[in-house]
Amino acid sequence: MFGIDTQTGKIVWSFFDENLSSSLRLYPMKKMQIFVQRTTAHFPHSPRCTVVTKDGIIISFNPITGNIEDKRKLNEIVKQTMLLYHVDDTYLKGVLILDNSNTAHLYPSSTKQPFIKQKDNYFMVVGYENIGLLEGYAFSSYDESNKKAHRVWSLTLPVTSTDPSFTTNKIEIIFKKHGEHVHSQGRVLGDRSVLYKYLNPNLMVVTIEGTDSTISEFGKKSSFITIHLIDAVNGNVIYSAVHKRSRGPVFVVHSENSVVYSYYNEKSRRTEISSLELYEGKTQANATSFSSIYREITKPEIIEHQNFIFPTGVLAMVDTLTEKGITNKHLLIALPSGGILELPKAFVDPRRPIHPTPEHREEGLIPYVPELPIPSEGIINYNKSLVNVRDIVTAPSSLESTCLVFAYGLDIFYTRVTPSKTFDILKDDFDHWLIAGVLLILVGLSYFSKWLAAKKSLNNAWK
Secondary structure, three states: OEEEOOOOOOEEEEOOOHHHHHHHHHOOOOOOOEEEEEOOOOOOOOOEEEEEOOOOEEEEEOOOOOOEEEEEEOOOOEEEEEEEEEEOOOOOEEEEEEEOOOEEEEEOHHHHHHHHHOHHHOEEEEEEOOOOEEEEEEOOOOOOOOOEOEEEEEEEOOOOOOOOOOOOOOEEEEOOOOOOOOOOOEEEOOOOOEEEEOOOOOEEEEEEEEEEEEEOOOOOEEEEEEEEEEEOOOOOEEEEEEEEOEEEEEEEEEEOOEEEEEEEEOOOOEEEEEEEEEEEEOOOOOOOOOOOOOHHHOOOOEEEEEEEEEOOOOOEEEEOOOOOOOOOOEEEEEOOOOOEEEEEHHHHOOOOOOOOOHHHHHHOOOOOOOEOOOOHHHEOOOOOOOOOOOEEEEEEOOOOOOEEEEEEOOOEEEEEEOOOOOOOOOOOOOOHHHHHHHHHHHHHHHHHHHHHHHHHHHHHHHO
């Protein structure tokens, strides 16, 4: 592991752990997740990050200095991990670890009491990729004597066996980003009514890639892609869509009430981007909170779904992220040509009309065109080509207008993007000297006016 200075690109610190390396060789992971338990906003407490492997190795380190603060090993195989929302007295978020015996472990132990107070609000989903089984666990019975998690629902998805040449993943689960802020609960329409968003914080996207019994013209089994939107608390299937004669890799962007995903259409031999948005309708069930316990309010009334043609392939796809969620959303797409495209999310709006009306124009909807553009000014890395991008990571900055972007693969690239321009930053050509001179003149005129007023009142007193 190593840390990079984002301003210069130099490696500030690095360390190698032999046990961690052996664990990753024994249990390969698609992507090792780093849990940010505490940021730099809680001085004098140092920031802290933690990684957890499949065989129970836990390493905590300071992301600024690279110093290892704690290292331990559980004697159990880890089934699932999750970062808690509540903090302890030192503003540290705990990591909830579920082992193969369904026993819950909390790291560090200081986060146990906050977890016990909020245990009814925590649920966990475990997916078994080979058999397509999803299980939901709750921790309402957790205490010092009983640390077992109990299963509340299970769902078996239709996953078929694949050919040896079909090497893509069978099942993948995508949740929303941890702690994402939603600025607006609704969308103002052209007739001044409000279309309320379906903001389910427990919604997860499950993608399945498999093959069916249909034989294609080339003598191979036809592949398909299935998308399921499932409530992680009660296991209800909110929405499903099947794309026949399509294959992966599937890249999913799950944010607020929308899901955008890309796949390759084998029938048309092109890459397509599919977009869907979920709405509660013109009336909102509950403006203050959302509950997945009551089944009558868990499904949206309106689901908009639309497909678009993307003129090239996709290596990775994410969306921009800001501190308060006020700034417009843009999609960041890694292209095989080496560029990273910043595409406004308005282009993949499923509500784009074929024949726009005055209400649509008032709302600002773009007329529907199947082909998505790749404008040259939307390439954020300019002439610096990035080869074989594995993933793109976005993070908010202290400025609402700015989103931090980090792409890695064979190359490493870091930059900042401003989806809604720099509305909270002064421009580079801002004339500071002119403003300072005007302020000094105004201050001088105010004192001169004060002296004239005092002199006038004195003369009036003598008359």
